[in-house]
Amino acid sequence: MMARARKKPLLEGSDTPPTSTRVRRTAQIMPDSGVTGHTLTIVMTIMCYLACLALGALILINNAIDTWTSDISRQVTVQVRPLRGADVEAEVLKAQAILEETPGILSVDALSLSDAAELLEPWLGETGLLEELPIPRLIEVSIDRGAPPDLDALSARLEAEVLGATLDTHRRWQDQLVRMAGTLRLIGYSVLILISFTTIAIIVYATRSAMFSNRHIVEVLHLVGAEDSFIAVQVQRHFLRLGLRGGLIGAIAGAITFTVLNVLSESTPAGGVGQAINSFSSGAYGFSIVNYLLLLLIPLVATLISLITARLAIMHILHDTL
Amino acid sequence: MVRFENVGLRYGQGPEVLRDVSFHLKPGSLHFLTGASGAGKTSLLRLLFLALRPTRGFISLFDQDVATVPRTALPAIRRQIGVVFQDFRLLDHMTTFENVAMPLRVRRMSRAQYSHDVEELLDWVGLGDRMNALPAVLSGGEQQRAAIARAVVGQPDLLLADEPTGNVDPALAARLMRLFIELNKLGTTILIATHDVQLLDQFDAPRLELGKGDLTIHS
């Protein structure tokens, strides 16, 4: 190799200062259009929107499960069944007295016979039968969640002292709901995983097609001495933008969806789907702002998936070239 | 600097395009590579700029056996080689300036670092007022000069030019040839492929002549 002044300017005898004003712009080495077109952006946005819905549903389910499994429910019911030879009214009063002297109970509300009849009316119709039927009497009990009573002890005492009394803590219902919610939660996670894998597959395919349609650029880059990582950066920056864009638009659309559902369901009866959705933004089961912030996970994860997948796919393709 | 020993090349299952080609280029030398169209000049150059692997034989570049060089070492070798492609291969979405700056950009130089050199070089090849033009609006001769500028901007040790005067009139051809001779005087090893016999006769340099895949050397 000849020793020569390689680092000297190529041409001698010129000392004009840098004249960058003569040059207009610096184009991207890989033009946008050749890598991530409209269709891909739309597909990515839709995947992110779906992921957002799944994540939102998961948040709701988790919040609901949290509430249902938290040790104490707010409401319990004491049921007094009329037994042969017992005076129901007296037993109800007895139960009421026991409840009222128990610490940790906020209110005790015995349903009158007509209240009970009203509850049963949809099933039995407006018959005069009610007086003759042995309708169980119900006592609604509100519990101080801060200092709850010992429900097991209360139940034992009621059963011992009041004829035909049982304490219904709704635990059985709750357990069933929690089990069902658990299944829904599993479905939610599966959907998220499926969406992720589908997105990865889409990105791999898109990267391959981008590398193929820009192979003349890749070839020139190689021949002027570009390293694989340099070429990868030129391609993957488009996928970074794709993930970020699709993720943000998808997340915003998701947030709007939950807000709209919330407004629409404001008038629906409590305890239904509406309430569950309300809880997302009104924060019945927690802080709403946190839920919306959790949706920001979507653009973050989408960007990471898009970027990392594209990078790996590009390096794999480049490795097979000379 | 460059050594070929019994190099053979075939595309796929086709006939041998190059057969037992052996030669040696000394540092700082200038050679012509001649032969009729289809004789294998471009193929031989592609072996030299590592776009192809030979089917058999031994090639050494900068004292390294090409067959054993790991992939990761290729960029460093390619940066020592400047190539003027027969079909230019300018990127059509980039201006002349950006095309010419490409070899410096892939070296991760910043625009501030390279823009002065690139502008100076463009002035030198007579493209100073075409810097912001896209290749599509350049004439054949202008594209040719842009391609040459891109090949030399990285100050390569070895310059390979494939029919660099193929698209220009004789006057410009002579000017471009003087440019190559100038670079050769600065120390660059040069191999120019051409089938233009008239051009060859104007310059006194050793010739490697390809005929039907065989190489003969005329000093």
Ligand SMILES: Nc1ncnc2c1ncn2[C@@H]1O[C@H](COP(=O)(O)OP(=O)(O)O)[C@@H](O)[C@H]1O
């Ligand atoms: N990519 C290729 N695939 C198959 N055959 C090729 C390819 N490139 C060139 N050839 C063949 O190799 C021979 C030499 O071509 P080339 O090297 O381009 O010659 P020259 O540059 O001297 O005109 C020709 O017969 C051509 O058809």
Ligand SMILES: [Mg+2]
């Ligand atoms: Mg050729």
